[in-house]
Amino acid sequence: MKSWMWNAAAVALLAALAVALGGDGQCPVAPYRYPLTQRTGTDDEIAALEERIARSPEGLDLAALSRACLRQARQTGKRRWIDQAEAAARRSLEILPVSNAGALLALAHAAQMTHDFAGSIALCDRVLEARPRDAGALSLKATAQLGLGELDDAIRTADALVDRLPISEHLALRAVVRSARGEEREALLDFRKALAVEEPGDPEGSAWLRAMWARQALRRGRRNEADDLLREALRIRPFLPLALGLQGDLELDRGRLDEADGAYADAYRASGDPVFLARRARANPAAADELRAAAEKAMRESGDHPLALARLLLDRGTPGAVKEALALAESESRVRRNAETLETLAQAQAAVRKVRP
Amino acid sequence: MTAALTALTLLLHGDSVSSSRIEVSGREARVTFTFSMEDLAELARLDLDRDGTVEPEEWTQVLPALFSYLGDRFRIDGCRSEGDPLLVPPATTLKDRRAPVTLRMRYVSAGPLDRLRIRCDLFHEHEGAPRHVAEGPGGRVMVFDRERPEIDGFSAAKPSRAWMVGGSVAAVILAAVLLSRPGSRAAAA
Numbered sequence: 195m196k197s198w199m200w201n202a203a204a205v206a207l208l209a210a211l212a213v214a215l216g217g218d219g220q221c222p223v224a225p226y227r228y229p230l231t232q233r234t235g236t237d238d239e240i241a242a243l244e245e246r247i248a249r250s251p252e253g254l255d256l257a258a259l260s261r262a263c264l265r266q267a268r269q270t271g272k273r274r275w276i277d278q279a280e281a282a283a284r285r286s287l288e289i290l291p292v293s294n295a296g297a298l299l300a301l302a303h304a305a306q307m308t309h310d311f312a313g314s315i316a317l318c319d320r321v322l323e324a325r326p327r328d329a330g331a332l333s334l335k336a337t338a339q340l341g342l343g344e345l346d347d348a349i350r351t352a353d354a355l356v357d358r359l360p361i362s363e364h365l366a367l368r369a370v371v372r373s374a375r376g377e378e379r380e381a382l383l384d385f386r387k388a389l390a391v392e393e394p395g396d397p398e399g400s401a402w403l404r405a406m407w408a409r410q411a412l413r414r415g416r417r418n419e420a421d422d423l424l425r426e427a428l429r430i431r432p433f434l435p436l437a438l439g440l441q442g443d444l445e446l447d448r449g450r451l452d453e454a455d456g457a458y459a460d461a462y463r464a465s466g467d468p469v470f471l472a473r474r475a476r477a478n479p480a481a482a483d484e485l486r487a488a489a490e491k492a493m494r495e496s497g498d499h500p501l502a503l504a505r506l507l508l509d510r511g512t513p514g515a516v517k518e519a520l521a522l523a524e525s526e527s528r529v530r531r532n533a534e535t536l537e538t539l540a541q542a543q544a545a546v547r548k549v550r551p
Numbered sequence: 552m553t554a555a556l557t558a559l560t561l562l563l564h565g566d567s568v569s570s571s572r573i574e575v576s577g578r579e580a581r582v583t584f585t586f587s588m589e590d591l592a593e594l595a596r597l598d599l600d601r602d603g604t605v606e607p608e609e610w611t612q613v614l615p616a617l618f619s620y621l622g623d624r625f626r627i628d629g630c631r632s633e634g635d636p637l638l639v640p641p642a643t644t645l646k647d648r649r650a651p652v653t654l655r656m657r658y659v660s661a662g663p664l665d666r667l668r669i670r671c672d673l674f675h676e677h678e679g680a681p682r683h684v685a686e687g688p689g690g691r692v693m694v695f696d697r698e699r700p701e702i703d704g705f706s707a708a709k710p711s712r713a714w715m716v717g718g719s720v721a722a723v724i725l726a727a728v729l730l731s732r733p734g735s736r737a738a739a740a
Contacts, residue, residue: 433649460651481690484693496680
C-alpha cells in the first residue's frame with residue numbers, strides 16, 4: 195500500500211516537472227533566450243545620413259547610407275531600396291575609389307538580392323584581393339556560390355569564414371551549405387552550434403536560422419521538429435515570409451489544406467513573391483486555375499523565377515508548356531547547377547519524353 | 552549577412568499585395584480587407600503623434616480617409632460603400648512593415664446581389680505590379696492587377712449551398728414522381 199502511494203507521488207511530481215519545464219509554450223528544440231525587441235530605427239538613420247550627405251558628401255557616409263538602404267530593402271521587401279542602395283554605393287566609389295570595401299560589399303549585396311550571383315562574387319573578390327580574411331566578403335561570396343550551386347567552393351569559403359569568426363550567422367551559413375551538400379549530420383551540428391552562440395540584436399537572423407533548420411527537418415520528414423522550429427521563428431518574427439511559406443509546406447504535408455492555404459496567403463502578402471501563389475494552387479484545388487494563372491503572369495512579368503515558372507508549366511502538363519519548361523530549366527542549369535535546378539531539369543526531360551508522340 | 556542569405560530563399564519584390572474576403576448576404580456584401588502596414592503607411596500619415604506606433608485612437612482618426620480610398624479603388628457595381636468603423640485595428644508599430652492590418656467595408660445594393668462585378672485598382676499609384684487577391688463565397692479566388700482591374704460575374708452564391716438546394720429540389724421531384732406511380736402507393740400502403 196505504502197509503495198503504491200510512493201509511486202503515485204513520484205509520477206505526480208514528474209508530471210508537474212514536465213508541465214513546469216515544457217508547458218510554457220517555449221520551443222524545446224531551439225528556444226530564443228532573449229527578449230523580443232523592436233527593430234532599430236532604419237528610417238531615422240537614413241534621414242540623418244541623407245542630411246549629412248546633402249551638407250557634405252563623403253564616401254564613407256554614402257557607403258553607410260547604402261547599407262542602411264539594404265537593411266530597409268530586407269525589412270520592407272521593396273525593390274526600390276536596392277536601387278537606392280546601389281546608387282549610393284556607386285556615388286561612394288566615385289568619391290572614394292580606393293580602400294572602400296563598404297561600398298563594394300554593398301554593391302555585392304545588392305547584386306545578390308537580385309540573384310546576380312556571378313556579379314556578386316566578382317565584387318567580393320575585389321575586396322578579398324586587398325583583405326583576404328574580410329568576413330563580410332567571405333559570407334557574401336559563400337552565399338553566392340551556394341546560389342550558383344558551386345558547393346565545393348561554397349564549403350571552402352564557409353569553412354574559411356567560420357575559422358575567421360565562429361559566430362552564429364556564419365555557423366548557420368555553413369549549416370545551410372552542408373545541408374545543400376547532403377551532409378545532414380554535419381549541418382545539424384552547425385545549426386546547434388549556431389544556436390549555442392546566438393546573441394541578441396538580430397531577431398531576423400535568429401528567425402531565419404530556425405526557419406532554415408525547419409526546412410532541413412521537413413525534408414527529412416521530422417515534422418514535429420519542423421513545426422516546433424517554425425513556431426519559434428514566427429514568434430521571433432511573425433511575418434517572416436520564409437517561415438510562413440514553410441509552415442504552408444508543413445500543413446500541406448500533413449494534409450491540412452485550409453491551414454496550408456492560409457499560411458501561403460500570409461507568405462504571399464508579406465513578400466509579394468508569386469511562388470507562394472503557385473503553392474496556394476496546390477492547397478486550394480477550387481481556386482487552383484485562377485491562382486496558377488496569376489502566379490504565371492507575375493513570374494513572366496518579373497522574369498525572376500525561371501525555375502518556379504518551369505515547375506508551374508510542368509504542373510500544367512500540356513505539350514507546349516512542357517517544352518517551354520524544358521527550355522527554361524536548360525537555360526537555368528547553364529548558370530546555376532544546384533540540386534533544385536537539376537531536379538527540375540530532370541523532371542522536364544521526363545515530361546517531354548512522356549508527351550512526345 | 553542574414554539579408555544575403557535571405558536572398559537565396561526569397562527574391563525581393565516591389566509589388567504591393569493585398570487581399571480580401573467577400574461575404575454576401577441578401578443585398579449586402581461585407582468585404583474584409585487585409586493590407587500590409589507598409590502599403591497603408593504610403594496612403595496616409597498614420598502615426599499622428601510620431602511615437603512609432605499607431606494606436607487604436609489614431610486608427611480611428613485615419614479610418615475615414617482610408618475608407619474613402621477603399622470606396623474609390625474597390626467598387627462593386629450597383630453598390631454604395633461605407634466603412635465599418637467598429638473594426639479598429641489594434642496598436643501596430645510602424646517598424647513592423649509587413650504586419651497585416653484588417654479593415655472592413657460594407658457594399659449595399661438596391662437589389663439582391665447574385666453576381667458581382669468588381670473593379671479593383673488598389674495601390675495602382677504605387678510602383679511595380681500591385682495585386683489584390685479577392686476570395687469570394689465557396690472559396691472562389693480572383694486576382695486583380697493592372698491589366699485585369701475588373702472582373703465581371705464573380706458569383707455571389709456559395710456553390711456548396713447551390714448544390715444542396717439543387718440536390719434537395721431534385722430529390723423532392725424524384726420522390727414525388729416515384730410516389731405518384733400506382734405501384735409505389737400500393738407498396739407504401
